[in-house]
Amino acid sequence: MTTNDVLHRLTPLIRARALHLPPDSAVLSSGTRLEQDLRMDSMAIVHVLEDIEDSFGLAIPDELLASVYTVGDLVNIVRTTSGEEGRAA
Secondary structure, eight states, X not given: OOHXXXXXXXXXXXXXHOSOOOTTOSSOOTTOBTTTTTOOOHHHHHHHHHHHHHHHXXXXXXXXXXXXXXXXXXXXXXXXXXXXXXXXO
């Protein structure tokens, strides 16, 4: 699964939990910040991670949770956890 594929699948999961969507958020980018841009608090981020686990059939290790700041971080977690990292993007 490419980075763009993962991002495409993550977008509705993130949008469902975001408190604010910037006007230019038709497509979320890897650089979109969860707290600052989407006004997500830590509980919303945890819920997104749970949604990701359910949607992708993954178990995300707890040690990765502290490093989630952007949409790109979520993409990297999915790719790393699913063993997709390092494959052609």
